[in-house]
Amino acid sequence: MTDTVNTRRLALDVLLEVTEHGAYSNQVLRAVLEKYQYMEKYERAFLTRLVEGTIQHMIELDYVIDQFSKVKVKKMKPVIRNILRMGVYQIQYMDSVPDSAACNEAVKLARKSGFSTLSGFVNGVLRNIARNSGSIRYPDEEKEPVLALSVRYSMPEWIVEEWLNAYGMEQTKAILDAFSKETPITIRTNVTKITPDALKEQLKAEGVTVQTLEELSYAGLPYTDAYHYAFAISGFDHLMALPSFQDGLFYVQDISSMMVAEAAAPEKGAHVIDVCAAPGGKSIHLAEMLDGTGSVESRDLTGYKTGLIEENISRYQIKNMTTKVWDATVPDESAEDTADVLVADLPCSGLGVLRKKTDIRYKMSRGQQEELEALQRRILDTVCSYVKKDGIMVYSTCTINPGENQENVAWFLGKHPEFELLDMEQIYPGTQVGDGFFYARLRRIS
Structure with a gap:
């Protein structure tokens, strides 16, 4: 893709803050998106998916890299291991990015980050993974259930073990599956300013896709057809661009x-x-x-x-x-x-x-x-x-x-x-x- 800003560089910066300095990804990513509000919508989407996807699949990505690299992930320089994680995520999960582009951009990023001497190493590992992506070996779920679920869902082994003991295999896998799926943002109407029906219509006028959450309702509000006050919203660029959010007409809440x-x-x-x-x-x-x-x-x-x-x-x-x-x-x-x-x-x-x-x-x-x-x-x-x-x-x-x-x-x-x-x-x-x-x-x- 052709960037008006170097989205992969921004993604690397976020990953370094999260993995090396203990920052929270949602806070760092939000700050970056607010700073670069002029980015095109597709660039914002690419950056968000690359950061969130790399973090979500990090245990699996490290497991894959370790199969194809003589230097194990834990012993790599932080910049290099995060460049490789990003590259493998694009190869494994982003069909819109050709494998060659994922490899080439990773090499460029290594050079621009001051690691020209390791650019050949980055290129070799990623191209080897791209050539052999169909033959990656994963742990056997029957023989090593904790390790297998940990790698498959990138969940630390101690958490998998705890949930297996508490809920059993079927429920644990259902929980892990749910965590791998995207969910819409949910909001609650600020009923001191607007009725739920009016908010729903305004959001639609702003180009937002709105779904009423039937699970929640005010039974005692003085409205005739507006008892359901919460919505799931999607299809917009970012919240700060919505006039309804700027005017405090709703509260983002799970x-x-x-x-x-x-x-x-x-x-x-x-x-x-x-x-x-x-x-x-x-x-x-x-x-x-x-x-x-x-x-x-x-x-x-x-x-x-x-x-x-x-x-x-x-x-x-x-x-x-x-x-x-x-x-x-x-x-x-x-x-x-x-x-x-x-x-x-x-x-x-x-x-x-x-x-x-x-x-x-x-x-x-x-x-x-x-x-x-x-x-x-x-x-x-x-x-x-x-x-x-x-x-x-x-x-x-x-x-x-x-x-x-x-x-x-x-x-x-x-x-x-x-x-x-x-x-x-x-x-x-x-x-x-x-x-x-x-x-x-x-x-x-x-």
């Missing part, structure tokens, strides 16, 4: 995340506390459900995080919502027995949102996951005292790890008999439009 507010179902006039709220999507949803009544206190650990919430309060013109800087592990006596509804959407491993945040799989470890399980228990043990008698607490995470979900609920109920479990739901990726998610709804009975 369908699973929206379900938390629906589970909480606050009555008008209720006082709601959201203890780990940034950037505030669930809090704003709850405030809108109160229809201008009651109050939502949206808390988080730092002034930076509550600042993000305040930006959204201003953007969406929410009147019945305030913020408070507070560490959720520290008791707040002034909040005890005050909340009709308490939302505890807590820090978690994030293994339910791997479709949108692909690189989480490479950053998380079993040890970190266990630390998060302990942190979640500390927070639940602290904030449960804020709930009034007969009040509701909703505990939620964006992971599918039982230790952070069902097992934490069981632990909490064992320690806090003043609460009863009303219901809980584990949402697996692939069962709906949204991500993997968990929530439990509990009521304080004494």
Whole structure:
């Protein structure tokens, strides 16, 4: 392809930030796309797919490269291994890019990056893979199920092993399959500014493909035919170019995340506390459900995080919502027995949102996951005292790890008999439009 900007160079820069410096791909990629807004739509699409695809398939790509290279991926210079990963991804997954172009552009990129002496090595490895792509050897699923699934789906072995133990082979493969499929962006109508029907028509007028999400509805809004407030959108270049987004007519939010507010179902006039709220999507949803009544206190650990919430309060013109800087592990006596509804959407491993945040799989470890399980228990043990008698607490995470979900609920109920479990739901990726998610709804009975 002929670039007005060197998209492969930009892709390499993003990959280096993610793989070598620990940055999150969605944040780095978004920043690059915003900086180069003048890029043609096809260039933006190429850059996005190359970055996201290379990260999504990285374990498999490394496995393939190691079969054809005398120098193993882990021992390569960071620039070279990421150039090779990009090249193999194009050969294996991008039919629109000829193998010769993938090889030639990788060689050019190596030279432009200051590695002319290794350009022949890059050329040799990639051309060897291109010639033999049909005879690549993969692990046998029957003999080595954990390794086979890890390579096939580029999922770290410890995660595969954990899911196999928890869910068995069939469910694990269904989860892994779901993570490999693209999903549309989902949005929630800002009902303080526009009705869902009017938003849908405006989005269509802006050239956006819109699908109503039937799973979600406001039952008590003063609209006749506008109860379904959430949509899946696609077919546009980027959000910042949409007038409806610029005007704050909708909030980008995953369908699973929206379900938390629906589970909480606050009555008008209720006082709601959201203890780990940034950037505030669930809090704003709850405030809108109160229809201008009651109050939502949206808390988080730092002034930076509550600042993000305040930006959204201003953007969406929410009147019945305030913020408070507070560490959720520290008791707040002034909040005890005050909340009709308490939302505890807590820090978690994030293994339910791997479709949108692909690189989480490479950053998380079993040890970190266990630390998060302990942190979640500390927070639940602290904030449960804020709930009034007969009040509701909703505990939620964006992971599918039982230790952070069902097992934490069981632990909490064992320690806090003043609460009863009303219901809980584990949402697996692939069962709906949204991500993997968990929530439990509990009521304080004494």
